[in-house]
Amino acid sequence: MDPASRNPARPEKDGDAGRTWFVTGASRGLGRAFAEAALRRGDRVxxxxxxxxxxSDLDVPDGQLLTLPLDVTDDRSVRTAVAAAVDRFGGLDIVVNNAGHGTMGAVEELTESAYRAAMDVNLFGALSVTQAVLPTLRRQQHGHIIQITSMGGLVALPMASAYVASKWALEAVSESLAQEVAGFGIHVTIIEPTAFATGWAGATDSAERLPAYDPLREKAAGHAGPPPEDPAAAAQALLRVVDAAEPPLRVIFGTGGVDFIREVYQRRISDWQNAAPLW
Known part of the structure; x- marks a missing residue:
């Protein structure tokens, strides 16, 4: 192996080339945009x-890109891919847990297997990758784990309980993780995107519908919100995150997200304050 292809003793910053990314779910949407942005600036992916x-259509210089098959729900597949990546590039700098699964339906409509499918990918898949890369990151004494959750990781939405439950769980795991690994020079950032044009909606699973919930579905469809944003913009924002000397624990990608979350959390605080006399 060319020594120049190995990771430095500490992560390079300010857009300096030479870092190695490990991206799950890189075939489309945000994952594809993240991989392309890193490759364009000369990083290894x-x-x-x-x-x-x-x-197969990614056109990059020899040695800069390694593509690997990976099913995040298969622990053996995860560990094989991580081992191959470390063997090829000598280490990892930025790990992006982007692979995701969407499941839509009312609580009464969804089966237990539907909830498990969402958890298997969105929580346990990200957890499997995280656990597989941590020994390498600890040994290096640096690294940055990026967890792609969602606005649904911050709020509960009707017809999306399986999806948001899995993302809320990943948020909690990631916040605990950040405190555990800070002493090893490892950063954790939770990315909470708003609506992006990723093709995600067309790839979601839907439960068998009960007519009783059709009015709620129609109401939700009438509040579709602004048009989805460009994943390329999210990729440029992610580059700024990984280049930061002190990356944030949480960051919302997309316009309007902060205002919406502020309103939601203000309502929660009001609920707690209004219920205080009960105690």
Whole structure:
């Protein structure tokens, strides 16, 4: 292996080339945009997906890109991919847990298996990758784990309980993780995107519908919100996050997100304050 291809003793900053990314769910949407942005500036990328044919059109210099098959719900697949990435590039600097699964439906409509499917990818898949890379990051004494959750990781939405439950869980795990690994020079950042044009909606699973919930579905459809944003913009924002000397624990990607979350949390605080006399 060329020594120049190995990771430095500490992460390079300010856009300096030479860092190695490990990206899950890189075949489309945000994952694809993240991988392309890192490659364009000269970083090395391990792009993973269940179907590698979706990555065959990536045109980059030899040695800069490694594509690997990865099913995040298969622990053996995860550990094999991480081991191959470390063997090829000598270490990892930025790990992006982007692979996700959408499940839509009312609580009464969703089966237990639907909830488990959402948890298997969005929580346990990200957890499997995180646990697999941590020994390498600790040994290096640096690294940055990026957890892609959602605005649904901060608020509960009707018809999305399985999805938001998995994202809320990943948020909690990631906040605990950040406190555990800070002493090893490892950063954790939770990215909470608003609506982006990722093709995610067309890839979600839906439960068998009960007519009783159709009015709620129609009401939700009438509040679709602004048009989805460009994943390329999220990729540029992510580059700024990973280049920061002190990366944030949480950051919302997309316009209007902070205002919406502020309103939600203000309502929660009001609920707690109004209920205080009960105690």
């Amino acid at each position: 391990v792009a993973t997906a269940r179907d590698l044919s979706a990555l």
